[in-house]
Amino acid sequence: MAFTEILGYGFIQRALVAGTLIAVLCSVLGVFLVLRRLSLIGDGLAHVTFGSVALALFLRVNPLFVTVAAIPLVLLSSLGILRLTDRARLYGDAAIGIVSSLGIASGVLLASVAGGFNIDLFSYLFGNILAVSTVDLLVAGALFLFVVLVVSLFYHDLFAITFDEELAESSGINTGAINTLLVLVTALSVVLAMKVVGIMLVSSLLIIPAVSALQVAHGFRSAILLSALFAAGAVVAGIFGSIALNLPAGASIVAANFLVLAAVFLCRKLRPHA
């Protein structure tokens, strides 16, 4: 099977484009999330989406609009996570765990009460990078622009808060509002990106490229740029690898991400200490 021949297929091209767009937006958000110990928010919100979609189906929403119908509840849950870290004085990971468990349990309970869903929930919930439609591509593009815009406009505030929240507050930054913004943008990104490429990819793209970048970045701006670069590179390498080795595309991208991390980590270890 000629490599160049496969690249000619529309679904591969869409996979590359959508994959790269989503990789960049996730990995950029990921830098902030990882540094604030909210790495698992991707997984957590996926569970919440499951519960929200369950609720939407329970209320007999048309399966086509189910993802859209679930968004408000996911946004609310993300605010819930934020609230828990503030009020209950929990670390982010515990707050995520609570909301996440609640999401999955609600989904299971609703499914049971409803006597089963009318369709296979997972296949409608989780996308597949090789099945990206034109609509999916547009969604990815719009989401990418949105996230890039938000991060650019609020870059300094986000940086300040990520560095030290109290210090940021003392500079007159409305930390509550900025935190809310970050969490809501993340929630929206998770729900939509998940629909395009699936949760495994979204979750890993939120965490791994950021961690890789943090190993070698020589500044905050540099961390963000490197994270995006590593993520985009992993998507391309992953897809090419999956073509060459006949492996599933999504998992190959995750593996590529991991390989980047391993390589970066080794480089750091082998470099003589400055």
Next chain:
Amino acid sequence: MGRTVLVILLLLALVAGCSREAGKPAGGGRLTVVTTMFPLYDFCRAIGGDRVDVSLLLPPGVEPHSFEPRPEDILRISRAGLFIYTNRYMEPWAVDILKGAGGAATLPVDAGAGVAYLSEEEEHGGEEEHGGEHGHGHGGMDPHIWLSPANARIMVDNILAAMVKQDPANREFYGKNAAAYREKLARLDEEFRTGLAGCRTRVFLHGGHFAFGYLAQRYGLHYVSAYGLSANAEPTPGRMAELVRTMKREGLRYIFYEELFSPKTADTIARETGATLLKLHGIHNLTREELAGGATYLSLMEQNLRNLEAGLSCR
């Protein structure tokens, strides 16, 4: 201490007595039958009519490959007169339950007993090298026997025998219904045979998992599916490209998608080739709407036939 033992013994006797009651139609009670999947449910209804109480374990819309019975389900099974499952490849959990919790009075029925099973290797013999994406979750045998009317007749016979055994009083009634249903199945078989005789192509492509092996074999069709026997492993880019090439090479203008799952994969291939989507219902289970609309095995198979005729450009 002695008193406690006595109480426990009494309770056990009570429970044992109750379970002996279960299932046997005593006086005005009907034979209770628990079935795992829709085709079995439908066959039982056809044979038993209003003299049996048939229930379906799978809730509407739930697909069976990942189904796991709840305690309540197991309880229902143990109280039934008949527990009918498709075969041990489709419901491996059924075999496990029967080892453990099957009530003494419940007669388990392997509906597929006596069917000539096809193994994965036999079915994929004519295809190109894949490199093993096809899931081996079913122990290597294709469990989707009910999609060939010929196999359906064998299943009906097995069910009839079991019903007669548990409820000999209604032997004639069941016998008559089964004969009538067998007639209908024979007619269906004939319709398929003639309908699929003169088609422009004998190849059809399905975006779901590999369920139509027996149907394809019976009517001499060549069948390719995106997924393996269970719809879990994602197709690789290579596989997707291969499917697209097959479509183009065979000049296929239609591609089929399955019930209950999102038709993403079929959609992607359709987009790549300009093909039209048609549904090929695997009849594992029905949606609420389909159940409410009175769909049956026969009606769904008829619809499948019509779609196949369209997709393969027959007549």
Next chain:
Amino acid sequence: MPLDLVTVEGLSFSYNAAQVLRDVSFRVGSGDYLGIVGPNGSGKSTLVKAVLGLVRPDGGKVTVFGAPPEQFREWHRVGYLPQRLKFFNPAFPATVEEIVRLGLLGGKRFPKRRSAGDDEAVERTLGYMGIAEIRRKLIGELSGGQQQRTLLARALVSEPQLLILDEPTTALDPETRENFYQLLHHINGEHGTTIVLVTHDTWSIGRYASRFLYVDKRIVFDGTFDAFCQSEEMTTFFGEHAQHAICHQH
């Protein structure tokens, strides 16, 4: 009469049902070098946080440049060096320069853009604090003293009129500590920057501050060092030996 940069009246604050501050009142005038001392847990940090609007008092009034902290908008006029960063992560990927630049955020409105004036200010401050050579180093690669200087640079880069420091020298060795105090003295003397310094170190207060507050959940003393040493009330409160020890380090 010069404008009071900070006024505090009748401030009270409780935390988990324990009273941390009770009826605290004082003023900070322009050009003051005010020390705030007191034992551990005496509420010193809470006091400055209330001034900065980081905590809400249960009772009393606070103003910063004449306005309550919640309504105050010109935070670039105030520089703050906290006792320690809440979750200090030594692997945090920020350079000295990036952190110093953060100090300019207080004077910006949405959308916060970088201006040429910013670059100049950062350059100037880096030079002033003697950290220009390490501008590209990550904060985790710095020594304690360098980190402190970086955070102080961040507090100074907006050329604030009021500088609030909370126990800035606890982690520093004596020589570094001395340099730090020299620097503060210079800032206060040469530039007229008002300084509020929370510290354990009564001795340094004696050397540099023009005035100090002794806080132990309430104001025990508010005045000059000399007044402290001559006060009989203080002799009674601290005991003769303690007072003597504090005063004669001067």
